[in-house]
Amino acid sequence: MIKQRxxxxxxxxxxxxxxxxxxxxxxxxxxxxVIEEADIAKASLYKHFESKTDLLLAYLQRTHxxxxxxxxxxxxxxxxxxxxxxxLFDYHRERxxxxxxxxxxxxxxxxxxxxxxxxxxxxxxxxxxxxxDFIAELVANSGHQKLLTDKELTDLIFMLLDGGIVAxxxxxxxxxxxxxxxxxxxxx
Amino acid sequence: MIKQRxxxxxxxxxxxxxxxxxxxxxxxxxxxxVIEEADIAKASLYKHFESKTDLLLAYLQRTHxxxxxxxxxxxxxxxxxxxxxxxLFDYHRERxxxxxxxxxxxxxxxxxxxxxxxxxxxxxxxxxxxxxDFIAELVANSGHQKLLTDKELTDLIFMLLDGGIVAxxxxxxxxxxxxxxxxxxxxx
DNA sequence: CTTTAAATATACAAACTTGTCTATTTAATA
DNA sequence: TATTAAATAGACAAGTTTGTATATTTAAAG
Numbered sequence: 001m002i003k004q005r006x007x008x009x010x011x012x013x014x015x016x017x018x019x020x021x022x023x024x025x026x027x028x029x030x031x032x033x034v035i036e037e038a039d040i041a042k043a044s045l046y047k048h049f050e051s052k053t054d055l056l057l058a059y060l061q062r063t064h065x066x067x068x069x070x071x072x073x074x075x076x077x078x079x080x081x082x083x084x085x086x087x088l089f090d091y092h093r094e095r096x097x098x099x100x101x102x103x104x105x106x107x108x109x110x111x112x113x114x115x116x117x118x119x120x121x122x123x124x125x126x127x128x129x130x131x132x133d134f135i136a137e138l139v140a141n142s143g144h145q146k147l148l149t150d151k152e153l154t155d156l157i158f159m160l161l162d163g164g165i166v167a168x169x170x171x172x173x174x175x176x177x178x179x180x181x182x183x184x185x186x187x188x
Numbered sequence: 189m190i191k192q193r194x195x196x197x198x199x200x201x202x203x204x205x206x207x208x209x210x211x212x213x214x215x216x217x218x219x220x221x222v223i224e225e226a227d228i229a230k231a232s233l234y235k236h237f238e239s240k241t242d243l244l245l246a247y248l249q250r251t252h253x254x255x256x257x258x259x260x261x262x263x264x265x266x267x268x269x270x271x272x273x274x275x276l277f278d279y280h281r282e283r284x285x286x287x288x289x290x291x292x293x294x295x296x297x298x299x300x301x302x303x304x305x306x307x308x309x310x311x312x313x314x315x316x317x318x319x320x321d322f323i324a325e326l327v328a329n330s331g332h333q334k335l336l337t338d339k340e341l342t343d344l345i346f347m348l349l350d351g352g353i354v355a356x357x358x359x360x361x362x363x364x365x366x367x368x369x370x371x372x373x374x375x376x
Numbered sequence: 377c378t379t380t381a382a383a384t385a386t387a388c389a390a391a392c393t394t395g396t397c398t399a400t401t402t403a404a405t406a
Numbered sequence: 407t408a409t410t411a412a413a414t415a416g417a418c419a420a421g422t423t424t425g426t427a428t429a430t431t432t433a434a435a436g
Contacts, residue, residue, distance in 0.1 A: 009383075024303060027215035031424060041384045045423070090221075103299065110358055111291065111299040115212060121358075128358055148371060155367040159351030166350045170298055170309075170316055179343040183336060197413075219394060231416045234395070 009073045010048050012022045012038045017059050021106055056113060057123055062129040065104050068134075082188045084117055086158065088135070089181035092161050096177065098170045103169030107162065132158050144188045157184060198236050200226045205247050210293055214244055214300045214316065243299060245311055251293050252315040257323075269330045270376045276323070277369035278350050284356045284365065292358030295350065319347050332376045345372060 018110035031052055035042050049055040074091050078084050096102075106124045112155060114121040136154045164177035167171040204226035208217040219240055223230050237243040262279050266272050294312045302309040304319075324342045332341060352365035 002225070025215070027213070027300070030422070032422085041386095042428090043385090044383055047382080047427085052424070071322055107295075107358075108299045108369070111296045112213060112215070114358070115290070116216070120244060124358055126366070128355075148374065152367060152371050152374075155364055156348070156371050159355060159364055159368060160344070160355045161348050161351070163347030163349070163351030166295055166298075166354060167316075167347060168311055170295075176343055176347055177212060179340060181338050182343050186336065186340075218392075220392085229395085230395085230416090232413055240394070252435080 008176050011045050012040055013048065013055070014059060014062055014141055017018060017055055017179055018063065021056065022057055022099070022102055022108070026109060032070070033098050044141065053113075053117060053120070056109065057119060060106070060123045060127070061172065062121070064123070064130070066104075067127075068130065071134075075138070081138070084138050085135075085142055085188065086181055086185060088138075088157065089164075089177055089184065091186060092165060093168075093174045093181075095176040096165060096174050101172045104165045107166065142188065154188070156187075160184065190226065196227050197232050200228055201233055201236065201243070202247060202250055205243055209247055210242065210290055210296070214297060231373070241308070242303075245298065246308060247316070248294070248297060248311045250306070252311070252318070255315075256318065257291075259322075269326070270332065272326050273323075273376065274369055275370070276326075276345065276349060276374060277352075277372065279366055280353060281356075281362045281365040281369075284353060284362050289356050289360045289362070292350065292353045295354065295366055304368060330376065335375055341375070344375075348372065 013034065016034050017029075019038070020034060031042070033044065034055075038045075041111045045055070049058060059137055070092055071088075075087050078087050100106075106127050109120060110124045113134070114124055132154065135157050139150050140142050140151075140155070146154065160180040160183070161177075164174075164180045167176040168174045200224065205217075206220050208222060208225070213372065219233065222243075225231055226233075233243070239244060248259070259276075259279055263272050263275050266275050290296075296313050297308060298312045302312055302375070320342065323345050327338050327342045328347070330341075348368040349365075350369070352362075352368045355364040356362045
């Protein structure tokens, strides 16, 4: 799959948008900063994206795909079905360490634009629901001790991961995510 | 305690700022919208608050106090130490129903301004740490079955509440918070 | 080599941003 | 009632915002 001329520009735009929207925030990132740091012309941006909101949507969609692909890869490497669930916590923890405790791209986008734009909200809901379904499948195949029901364990892991990321982003450390892993280990 | 002349203005400003910052977001709320909806003069705002950031800080501080006072009241009404912990979930759930699933003021402020302003981050950390300490005390007095350690149970409840609020704010329903309550009930 | 499409730089519009300043009116106090 | 402090309306500065338009250059394909 050879990269078209336009694809290079789109990639540069999305890479820059991702970095800026995630690190400093969507609302405080101007189009002008995006085109400057992506080193492309403004007309090019508006040729590929109708509006700033459409750029946000494209960024969320690409994040959804990439994030999920990498997660799937990590989980597939693990054979034991209970270990697979624990890998979720490792994955989240590692990513927080990597990105300097910037939190979750979807939660952040929801807090910045989810309230005012329904297309953005729908995209965020889609990503989160997809992830929850993924957890549910892992739980169903985990053979856990049924101290909690499958649904309860799924809800628990889902909320612990989001809560753990939020805590990491506020306190700038991943201790809670580590703690969350230990807790689930005990309950499996 | 009689209200001074200036106190009325400050209250109007903070009430409006709270409503707008929480509902639509800090960065998309302009000073002009605040003064217009608060029905006060711009010079009055800048007489009481040095900058927009200082208004945000004042809003966060007042939110911290009020939120905590009301929570303490709710918890004090309950006698049973285990029930006190469950009240936390009821409190969070009720508030999400009331405010239309707008999420958490502190998480939202963190996602909007925590990355760029250290005073804001410090205020948010203070509020969250205060709450976590409060949970720790309730856990210590709960006489729970010690399936988890005190610290683990504290971390768990803390993360479940934040994760549950985030889920409520994304999916626009409080089912997860209800589920979280059931889970903790089983583990107490 | 010529055509065609894409990317470029740059100027521009119209609105909005935070914050300052002046001049006037209101209201509490001495 | 006279003084004093506070609140008011509104203009203004300097910069930023998103998005459009024009004219030019680049580069790929026939």
